[in-house]
Amino acid sequence: MNIVEYPRSLQWVGHLRCNHCQGLNEAWRSSGMSDCFPHFFCSRCSNVIHREADKAPIYAAGKVDADVLAQIAATLPYCPCGGRFTPGVGPTCGHCQQKIDLIKDPVQYLQNPNMVVMDGACAFSDERPPYQVRIVG
Ligand SMILES: [Zn+2]
Numbered sequence: 001m002n003i004v005e006y007p008r009s010l011q012w013v014g015h016l017r018c019n020h021c022q023g024l025n026e027a028w029r030s031s032g033m034s035d036c037f038p039h040f041f042c043s044r045c046s047n048v049i050h051r052e053a054d055k056a057p058i059y060a061a062g063k064v065d066a067d068v069l070a071q072i073a074a075t076l077p078y079c080p081c082g083g084r085f086t087p088g089v090g091p092t093c094g095h096c097q098q099k100i101d102l103i104k105d106p107v108q109y110l111q112n113p114n115m116v117v118m119d120g121a122c123a124f125s126d127e128r129p130p131y132q133v134r135i136v137g
């Protein structure tokens with residue numbers, strides 16, 4: 001697994017607060033310019049997948065709606081951890097192991113380009129090999 005290190009000093013490295021335990025999780029967040037949409041988190045861990053191919057059904061429909069979401073969701077793969085990339089689930093808190101409520105509306109979230117990759121989590125793509133993010137200081 002490739003490892004990408006992001007220094008804490010970067011603008012796009014910050015803390016994601018868990019809405020359950022209020023714990024802070026270091027994470028990297030892609031800029032809006034990166035077009036990392038749509039992306040989906042694993043149902044079990046904090047891994048995340050972003051596939052350029054998933055833009056096609058969105059553009060074909062000309063909008064995001066429940067049908068487009070269902071169409072993409074049906075093709076989402078399993079994560080190496082045994083979970084599955086699933087709409088509507090956020091990353092997993094490193095303190096309490098609960099899912100952080102990052103996604104209010106799974107349909108609208110299809111358009112969110114700001115992909116959060118937690119420290120230690122892996123990002124999967126259909127265009128490049130997977131990589132693990134490490135926040136370093
Ligand atoms: Zn927590």
Ligand SMILES: [Zn+2]
Nearest residue numbers: 042045079081
């Ligand atoms: Zn996983």
